[in-house]
Amino acid sequence: xxxxxxxxxxxxxxxxxxxxxxxxxxxxxxxxxxxxxxxxxxxxxxxxxxxxxxxxxxxxxxxxxxxxxxxxxxxxxxxxxxxxxxxxxxxxxxxxxxxxxxxxxxxxxxxxxxxxxxxxxxxxxxxxxxxxxxxxxxxxxxxxxxxxxxxxxxxxxxxxxxxxxxxxxxxxxxxxxxxxxxxxxxxxxxxxxxxxxxxxxxxxxxxxxxxxxxxxxxxxxxxxxxxxxxxxxxxxxxxxxxxxxxxxxxxxxxxxxxxxxxxxxxxxxxxxxxxxxxxxxxxxxxxxxxxxxxxxxxxxxxxxxxxxxxxxxxxxxxxxxxxxxxxxxxxxxxxxxxxxxxxxxxxxxxxxxxxxxxxxxxxxxxxxxxxxxxxxxxxxxxxxxxxxxxxxxxxxxxxxxxxxxxxxxxxxxxxxxxxxxxxxxxxxxxxxxxxxxxxxxxxxxxxxxxxxxxxxxxxxxxxxxxxxxxxxxxxxxxxxxxxxxxxxxxxxxxxxxxxxxxxxxxxxxxxxxxxxxxxxxxxxxxxxxxxxxxxxxxxxxxxxxxxxxxxxxxxxxxxxxxxxxxxxxxxxxxxxxxxxxxxxxxxxxxxxxxxxxxxxxxxxxxxxxxxxxxxxxxxxxxxxxxxxxxxxxxxxxxxxxxxxxxxxxxxxxxxxxxxxxxxxxxxxxxxxxxxxxxxx
DNA sequence: CTCAAATGTTTTTTT
DNA sequence: AACATTTGAG
Numbered sequence: 050x051x052x053x054x055x056x057x058x059x060x061x062x063x064x065x066x067x068x069x070x071x072x073x074x075x076x077x078x079x080x081x082x083x084x085x086x087x088x089x090x091x092x093x094x095x096x097x098x099x100x101x102x103x104x105x106x107x108x109x110x111x112x113x114x115x116x117x118x119x120x121x122x123x124x125x126x127x128x129x130x131x132x133x134x135x136x137x138x139x140x141x142x143x144x145x146x147x148x149x150x151x152x153x154x155x156x157x158x159x160x161x162x163x164x165x166x167x168x169x170x171x172x173x174x175x176x177x178x179x180x181x182x183x184x185x186x187x188x189x190x191x192x193x194x195x196x197x198x199x200x201x202x203x204x205x206x207x208x209x210x211x212x213x214x215x216x217x218x219x220x221x222x223x224x225x226x227x228x229x230x231x232x233x234x235x236x237x238x239x240x241x242x243x244x245x246x247x248x249x250x251x252x253x254x255x256x257x258x259x260x261x262x263x264x265x266x267x268x269x270x271x272x273x274x275x276x277x278x279x280x281x282x283x284x285x286x287x288x289x290x291x292x293x294x295x296x297x298x299x300x301x302x303x304x305x306x307x308x309x310x311x312x313x314x315x316x317x318x319x320x321x322x323x324x325x326x327x328x329x330x331x332x333x334x335x336x337x338x339x340x341x342x343x344x345x346x347x348x349x350x351x352x353x354x355x356x357x358x359x360x361x362x363x364x365x366x367x368x369x370x371x372x373x374x375x376x377x378x379x380x381x382x383x384x385x386x387x388x389x390x391x392x393x394x395x396x397x398x399x400x401x402x403x404x405x406x407x408x409x410x411x412x413x414x415x416x417x418x419x420x421x422x423x424x425x426x427x428x429x430x431x432x433x434x435x436x437x438x439x440x441x442x443x444x445x446x447x448x449x450x451x452x453x454x455x456x457x458x459x460x461x462x463x464x465x466x467x468x469x470x471x472x473x474x475x476x477x478x479x480x481x482x483x484x485x486x487x488x489x490x491x492x493x494x495x496x497x498x499x500x501x502x503x504x505x506x507x508x509x510x511x512x513x514x515x516x517x518x519x520x521x522x523x524x525x526x527x528x529x530x531x532x533x534x535x536x537x538x539x540x541x542x543x544x545x546x547x548x549x550x551x552x553x554x555x556x557x558x559x560x561x562x563x564x565x566x567x568x569x570x571x572x573x574x575x576x577x578x579x580x581x582x583x584x585x586x587x588x589x590x591x592x593x594x595x596x597x598x599x600x601x602x603x604x605x606x607x608x609x610x611x612x613x614x615x616x617x618x619x620x621x622x623x624x625x626x627x628x629x630x631x632x633x634x635x636x637x638x639x640x641x642x643x644x645x646x647x648x649x650x651x652x653x654x655x656x657x658x659x660x661x662x663x664x665x666x667x668x669x670x671x672x673x674x675x676x677x678x679x680x681x682x683x684x685x686x687x688x689x690x691x692x693x694x695x696x697x698x699x700x701x702x703x704x705x706x707x708x709x710x711x712x713x714x715x716x717x718x719x720x721x722x723x724x725x726x727x728x729x
Numbered sequence: 730c731t732c733a734a735a736t737g738t739t740t741t742t743t744t
Numbered sequence: 745a746a747c748a749t750t751t752g753a754g
Binding site for chain 2: 117118144145146147175176256257259260320321323324424425426427428447448450484485486487488489490584585586587607608609610631632633634643647
Binding site for chain 3: 514
């Protein structure tokens with residue numbers, strides 16, 4: 050960092066920034082790409098940019114800050130407000146999806162409902178809901194009833210989603226996702242059409258609709274564009290490498306009125322191709338918007354040089370990308386090289402990870418400064434039980450979310466019916482709860498509910514075994530309408546709780562979650578706001594247990610969910626073909642390149658201590674080629690100079706202190722047992 | 730014909 | 745934990 054004084058007259062302190070960061074922060078309006086390598090102060094730069102704009106007199110509500118998660122937006126605006134005061138909180142911020150949802154709702158309530166095809170009270174479906182609706186359509190059309198190879202609902206939704214965010218024809222989408230099903234194109238097209246019609250009829254949108262509806266409106270409707278883009282004096286986009294085509298269009302359209310668009314990202318960290326992210330958005334930005342300014346941030350403030358050496362090795366293995374190399378100006382004396390730890394199997398992997406967690410804690414690296422990362426959420430299962438046995442508290446991110454659990458969806462479906470009685474997907478879920486009602490009967494009842502007049506009582510179904518239950522449900526929904534939010538949630542929770550034992554054999558465990566739900570809902574003042582947030586930014590399971598918050602907890606996370614975060618000590622599990630890289634990507638060069646970017650993300654999370662585990666055997670999973678090697682690592686140039694190879698039994702002492710062995714006698718004993726068993 | 734229970738298989742990543 | 749498939753009850 051240079052010690053240059055702040056620009057004269059600027060109220061925001063810029064002295065802590067390096068030249069490149071300051072150039073980005075104080076740049077004049079225009080199209081601007083900031084290429085920010087991992088740990089180069091990207092967030093810091095964005096925060097200062099927002100503060101600087103405000104200090105220059107920008108209207109906070111004219112600034113739009115689009116981020117990857119709501120948490121990222123909140124953190125940035127908190128930091129900006131510490132620099133320039135509370136007005137920073139009036140900046141428009143959030144994910145593309147949340148922003149689109151807000152804008153579409155406002156426009157729909159303001160005369161644009163017809164053009165959007167939805168009311169201002171539309172319900173947002175998560176992926177599972179969308180799949181369920183596709184499943185309904187699939188059944189109704191009777192496609193694939195006879196022939197067995199017609200795609201299932203999840204695959205169908207992938208085709209539809211691909212077309213939505215890649216553009217082009219449905220045929221192209223099928224070809225890209227799974228060309229095996231090209232023969233069924235007619236049936237797939239029928240499903241896609243019917244799905245679109247059913248969504249509109251039920252006032253539902255899926256994730257893709259939020260983006261596509263907004264993009265199309267901004268593109269085709271000058272009125273809407275004037276209203277929305279007219280308010281966007283300054284548009285800032287974080288994590289631009291993970292935007293898809295539609296998001297790229299929206300960002301550009303928002304900036305059409307005032308011409309100020311700053312996108313920030315790192316093409317080497319593009320890890321959401323499966324969701325339609327296009328690295329090309331960031332790579333081609335300077336070409337697409339001729340005259341765009343480009344600023345590169347390369348000075349790293351996070352990691353030691355040995356960690357950066359490995360990161361640079363991964364960078365060198367990429368076939369595309371901006372020419373860049375991470376370096377640090379700090380002198381980390383005696384910094385150790387990352388360790389590549391060979392373990393026999395996943396059981397030993399878990400034991401050695403536990404041993405190293407404890408060893409690092411001995412060396413004064415608290416649990417909150419440590420993380421264990423993995424490719425897929427279920428990879429941590431063995432480790433989780435080892436941690437529990439060793440008495441190490443942890444928080445897990447990624448994988449199944451709290452609101453995706455079946456019993457939580459039950460409650461939310463009830464609430465959704467209160468908010469939107471046309472919500473077919475919610476009806477299906479709620480009706481299936483009643484014993485004796487399966488898909489067929491549910492379909493008939495839904496038809497009655499969606500017919501003009503709705504379903505005011507269960508009289509039409511008198512005589513059936515489940516008649517009384519249906520009556521109880523309809524009564525509940527009627528009563529619900531007039532209650533305040535917290536009573537609505539309580540009543541829905543009570544209804545679900547009453548049937549919990551009959552429906553789930555682990556009811557006791559789920560009971561706890563149900564108590565957490567009213568607490569989450571308490572933060573909102575309307576049911577609509579609560580439901581929209583739950584669909585667009587679902588709280589993690591860990592958030593729901595906030596009451597037993599512990600400061601000193603180890604973080605377990607998928608690599609995807611770890612994006613943007615950092616820890617002093619990081620351990621990465623399962624670097625073996627079929628695990629990390631995923632078995633799905635082994636025979637596809639583009640997918641493998643994305644796995645390598647994922648490895649790059651994992652490696653660059655570490656400040657100081659980095660351990661990579663390579664199991665020689667992973668049980669099961671016959672369909673995946675699990676090898677002793679890892680093609681990701683094999684392609685890193687000069688790997689042996691960049692890492693220190695270890696055998697799992699001898700965890701190295703971090704920082705030269707301690708002997709690297711666990712201080713907990715029980716853990717030590719278990720480790721000894723495992724090592725002894727391996728010698729047999 | 731409809732649904733439920735039991736069984737076996739298969740688990741990527743997420744707005 | 746969710747899916748498909750099978751089998752049996754009503």
